[in-house]
Amino acid sequence: MFTWIDTILQGVMLGGLYALFAMGLSLMFGVMRLVNTAHGDFVLLAAFAGFVITDTLHVSPFVAMALVIPLAFGVGYIVQRGVLNYTISKDPLPSLVVTFGMSIVIQNLLLELFSADTRSISAGGIETQSIPLVEGLAVGVLPLMIFLAALAATLGFQWLFGNTSLGRAFRATSDDREAASLMGINNVHIYALATAIAVGVLGVAGVFHGMRTTIAPTDGPAQLIYAFEAVIIGGMGSFWGTFAGGIILGVAQAIGFRVDPGWGILVGHLVFILVLLFKPSGLFPKTR
Amino acid sequence: MTTLSATTVARETTHPDFQVERATRASRATMVAGALLLAVLISMPFWADSSALRTFTEFACFLVMAQMWNLLGGYGGMVSIGQQAYIGIGGYALIALGNFAGVNPFICIPLAGVVAALLAIPTSQIVFRLQGGYFAIGTWAVAEIYRLLVANASVLGGGSGTSLTAVRGFTKAARESITFWIAVAAVFGSIALVYYLLRSRFGLALTAIRDSEVASESQGIHVKRTKFLVYVISAFGFGVAGALYFLSNLRISPDAAFGVHWSPVVIFMVIIGGLGTIEGPLIGAILYFALSKIFGDYGTWYLMALGLVAIVVTIRFPQGLWGVIAKRFDIRCFPVQRRLKF
Amino acid sequence: MAALLQTHNLTAFYGDFQALFGIDFEIATGEIVAIIGANGAGKSTFLKTLTGLIKTQKDAVQLEGDGIGGVPPHDLVARGIAMVPEGRRLFPSLSVEENLTIGAYAKRGGPWTLERVYATFPVLSERRRNPGTALSGGQQQMVAIGRALMANPKLLICDELSLGLAPVVIKEIYEAIPKITAEGITAIIVEQDVAVAKRVSHRLYCFQEGRVSLTGESSKTPMEDISKAYFGI
Numbered sequence: 001m002f003t004w005i006d007t008i009l010q011g012v013m014l015g016g017l018y019a020l021f022a023m024g025l026s027l028m029f030g031v032m033r034l035v036n037t038a039h040g041d042f043v044l045l046a047a048f049a050g051f052v053i054t055d056t057l058h059v060s061p062f063v064a065m066a067l068v069i070p071l072a073f074g075v076g077y078i079v080q081r082g083v084l085n086y087t088i089s090k091d092p093l094p095s096l097v098v099t100f101g102m103s104i105v106i107q108n109l110l111l112e113l114f115s116a117d118t119r120s121i122s123a124g125g126i127e128t129q130s131i132p133l134v135e136g137l138a139v140g141v142l143p144l145m146i147f148l149a150a151l152a153a154t155l156g157f158q159w160l161f162g163n164t165s166l167g168r169a170f171r172a173t174s175d176d177r178e179a180a181s182l183m184g185i186n187n188v189h190i191y192a193l194a195t196a197i198a199v200g201v202l203g204v205a206g207v208f209h210g211m212r213t214t215i216a217p218t219d220g221p222a223q224l225i226y227a228f229e230a231v232i233i234g235g236m237g238s239f240w241g242t243f244a245g246g247i248i249l250g251v252a253q254a255i256g257f258r259v260d261p262g263w264g265i266l267v268g269h270l271v272f273i274l275v276l277l278f279k280p281s282g283l284f285p286k287t288r
Numbered sequence: 289m290t291t292l293s294a295t296t297v298a299r300e301t302t303h304p305d306f307q308v309e310r311a312t313r314a315s316r317a318t319m320v321a322g323a324l325l326l327a328v329l330i331s332m333p334f335w336a337d338s339s340a341l342r343t344f345t346e347f348a349c350f351l352v353m354a355q356m357w358n359l360l361g362g363y364g365g366m367v368s369i370g371q372q373a374y375i376g377i378g379g380y381a382l383i384a385l386g387n388f389a390g391v392n393p394f395i396c397i398p399l400a401g402v403v404a405a406l407l408a409i410p411t412s413q414i415v416f417r418l419q420g421g422y423f424a425i426g427t428w429a430v431a432e433i434y435r436l437l438v439a440n441a442s443v444l445g446g447g448s449g450t451s452l453t454a455v456r457g458f459t460k461a462a463r464e465s466i467t468f469w470i471a472v473a474a475v476f477g478s479i480a481l482v483y484y485l486l487r488s489r490f491g492l493a494l495t496a497i498r499d500s501e502v503a504s505e506s507q508g509i510h511v512k513r514t515k516f517l518v519y520v521i522s523a524f525g526f527g528v529a530g531a532l533y534f535l536s537n538l539r540i541s542p543d544a545a546f547g548v549h550w551s552p553v554v555i556f557m558v559i560i561g562g563l564g565t566i567e568g569p570l571i572g573a574i575l576y577f578a579l580s581k582i583f584g585d586y587g588t589w590y591l592m593a594l595g596l597v598a599i600v601v602t603i604r605f606p607q608g609l610w611g612v613i614a615k616r617f618d619i620r621c622f623p624v625q626r627r628l629k630f
Numbered sequence: 631m632a633a634l635l636q637t638h639n640l641t642a643f644y645g646d647f648q649a650l651f652g653i654d655f656e657i658a659t660g661e662i663v664a665i666i667g668a669n670g671a672g673k674s675t676f677l678k679t680l681t682g683l684i685k686t687q688k689d690a691v692q693l694e695g696d697g698i699g700g701v702p703p704h705d706l707v708a709r710g711i712a713m714v715p716e717g718r719r720l721f722p723s724l725s726v727e728e729n730l731t732i733g734a735y736a737k738r739g740g741p742w743t744l745e746r747v748y749a750t751f752p753v754l755s756e757r758r759r760n761p762g763t764a765l766s767g768g769q770q771q772m773v774a775i776g777r778a779l780m781a782n783p784k785l786l787i788c789d790e791l792s793l794g795l796a797p798v799v800i801k802e803i804y805e806a807i808p809k810i811t812a813e814g815i816t817a818i819i820v821e822q823d824v825a826v827a828k829r830v831s832h833r834l835y836c837f838q839e840g841r842v843s844l845t846g847e848s849s850k851t852p853m854e855d856i857s858k859a860y861f862g863i
Contacts, residue, residue: 035421037369086603092420093367097559097602100369104552104595108588168732171723179719182681184707184736184781221548225432228425232418262440269433273414276426280417 007258008251009139015250016147019243020205021227023153024198026242031174031194032088034095038103040224042199045106046072046206047215048114051121061121061211069203076199081192110217121210146208153201154243170194229272235282244284318621329472333465341468342536347577348471349533352478354557354569356525359482362564364518365498369551370427373434374404374523376545378530380438383540386454393454394466397531404527408520435546449541467535474532478525482566483622556598562608566622571610634659634816635785640690642675649675651840657818662811664827665820667837668860673820677789681713682706708736710784718774720762727758729773733780740782747776750806768799787818804830824856838862
């Protein structure tokens with residue numbers, strides 16, 4: 001019995017990481033209708049950046065995270081303003097091909113810099129620490145941190161969108177970009193901020209990912225698919241929905257792994273397919 | 289007097305003094321060139337060496353994929369980054385039918401296409417729930433699912449793959465020649481298929497849907513059915529290409545068959561060559577293939593360059609290389625539009 | 631009176647298609663100028679050049695003497711041009727109050743605040759939490775006007791305020807205009823309803839196929855002349 005609760009608990013924690021991956025994807029799509037197929041590769045970029053910082057400067061991964069976040073923010077801003085802004089239109093093809101191109105460039109750049117060997121960010125022991133909950137049940141410190149970070153990110157995004165001037169600008173621009181510009185909103189800058197925030201969060205997610213498991217340059221596509229499935233399962237238009245989607249995906253995978261290690265990921269995919277077939281708008285969509 | 293009134297009558301009735309024309313001078317020249325090329329190609333197994341035949345076969349696979357991706361994405365408006373699902377299905381259908389069902393491996397090629405098309409039917413019901421960018425990633429996720437399913441199937445060789453044993457009964461020369469001829473047939477067949485499809489009412493419907501689904505539906509076009517048919521036809525093409533590729537390769541594995549490396553290559557061929565034309569993917573395939581043979585050794589740098597070129601072409605030259613040429617010289621080798629000639 | 635905004639030989643194109651052929655226009659501070667004309671006459675295009683949605687030569691449009699052609703829309707808001715767009719174009723994802731608040735995004739500062747907008751249009755205060763588009767047509771128009779006022783503009787442009795509204799509602803809306811302009815906001819009013827336009831404005835311009843076919847003082851220009859100019863007879 002406990003093993004199942006333990007499995008679900010692990011799944012929830014894993015889901016936190018997926019939710020962190022998915023937040024940015026959800027944000028970019030919500031504000032700009034832009035799907036970033038390089039999203040997973042940005043995770044790896046952040047993870048490798050974290051690795052380089054901890055490896056060369058011998059600092060704690062959290063210091064590395066503090067450095068990677070503003071870097072990621074800047075990269076996101078520049079990429080959007082310099083490249084992706086030229087692809088925003090009703091036609092999804094340009095943004096798809098361009099982000100796909102970025103994905104290839106990032107993966108091969110990482111391969112050149114780091115070769116295909118796997119790396120890991122050493123977290124100085126917290127990877128193995130756990131907090132006991134009840135007799136026979138414990139939760140890992142690192143997974144718990146990741147889950148709390150995801151919770152904080154969701155709350156943060158929700159608050160940003162609902163209560164701030166920037167959030168209003170995001171919503172207005174996504175509603176009607178021309179009318180928004182008539183209000184004094186600089187679309188180019190707003191879009192760039194959206195991507196900056198989306199990639200900035202990946203600074204956290206990527207470093208956590210590198211602490212949690214080994215990383216390789218070509219891991220990007222897999223993370224993209226998890227992020228994407230989390231968004232679809234949860235439903236578009238709401239950050240809490242994305243959070244829930246991540247949790248559900250994590251739990252599904254954990255249950256799958258418990259049943260048979262080869263089927264872990266597949267069970268997650270299965271849940272995704274089922275949601276698409278029977279509730280295509282997701283489990284917690286926001287109706288507009 | 290009678291003549292006068294007859295002429296007056298003629299002018300008052302609607303006699304159009306223009307013609308509707310399809311063929312252009314360039315297209316007629318292309319037809320002739322194509323026929324000559326076909327003759328040369330058919331003769332090749334009798335005088336060309338093994339590696340030349342293999343190279344062309346590999347090129348043929350890429351060309352068919354480019355044409356089929358263009359059909360789906362450029363004309364059908366459905367951008368997929370997961371067509372490798374059908375490459376894999378085609379390849380493994382070849383293995384399953386050839387190794388286990390004892391079907392002649394060469395006959396398996398078109399059969400593999402049919403298998404891919406059949407599997408595309410339920411798959412479309414899943415991916416069609418999504419639109420635009422999410423549709424694209426959805427197709428990718430589906431390809432991953434197929435990969436995992438096959439990798440977990442030990443009867444198909446599991447994660448490390450297996451070999452095509454069904455060709456053991458043929459000599460190397462015979463195998464390579466027949467494979468080559470099938471490749472030639474696939475090249476001409478795929479171009480002909482897309483060309484005639486687009487010149488038909490179906491093609492007109494596709495163009496209309498691409499411009500506006502709502503308007504098309506209101507004109508009586510069955511949007512859903514048309515898109516479904518395009519998706520299935522494209523799957524068929526990819527299945528054939530996949531089977532052909534692994535017939536030539538003789539060895540298959542889930543990563544090689546369903547790997548994520550296929551899509552960038554196919555998409556870049558079409559984008560750089562020119563989306564939404566038949567000439568574009570042809571040029572793109574030739575260009576990509578030639579470049580990869582020259583620069584292939586540079587591996588990662590070559591791929592990075594490819595990615596950057598795709599980014600630049602998409603933003604600055606959305607019509608691709610052929611688009612620039614066609615506009616500059618006003619050439620249409622495979623004209624699918626009709627022109628008014630006064 | 632000094633001209634607040636002027637255009638000199640303004641032309642505008644949609645690709646290769648020319649929509650405006652040399653428009654000369656001017657409006658002085660405190661004036662209400664109406665622009666009338668049939669559909670397709672170029673009124674909307676003209677407004678788009680004034681608000682930066684369509685680019686023109688730098689000096690073709692001048693605000694207080696400075697050439698503003700080619701300046702992007704969001705910068706023009708900061709410089710004091712605000713528009714009530716045709717069809718309202720409220721933001722469905724924002725509440726009424728949020729729609730009004732976002733009007734002040736450019737932070738120009740001035741007499742128009744949320745309280746003042748609610749005082750001018752009391753019915754909006756009751757519905758402040760509703761989604762912007764869950765209101766009647768007339769109320770949405772009030773929100774759109776309020777939203778533009780929140781930008782504290784020097785020049786307020788109203789594009790087809792009466793579109794899709796019942797006559798009694800149109801009357802109510804236009805009764806609020808003098809309250810608004812009393813404090814020195816200059817207004818350009820584009821109207822399909824010629825009688826309303828004449829009544830509400832000091833001067834008017836009639837557009838016809840991309841050109842100004844008539845201009846004059848509203849009270850002194852006979853309807854007959856306007857009809858001829860309107861239809862290009």
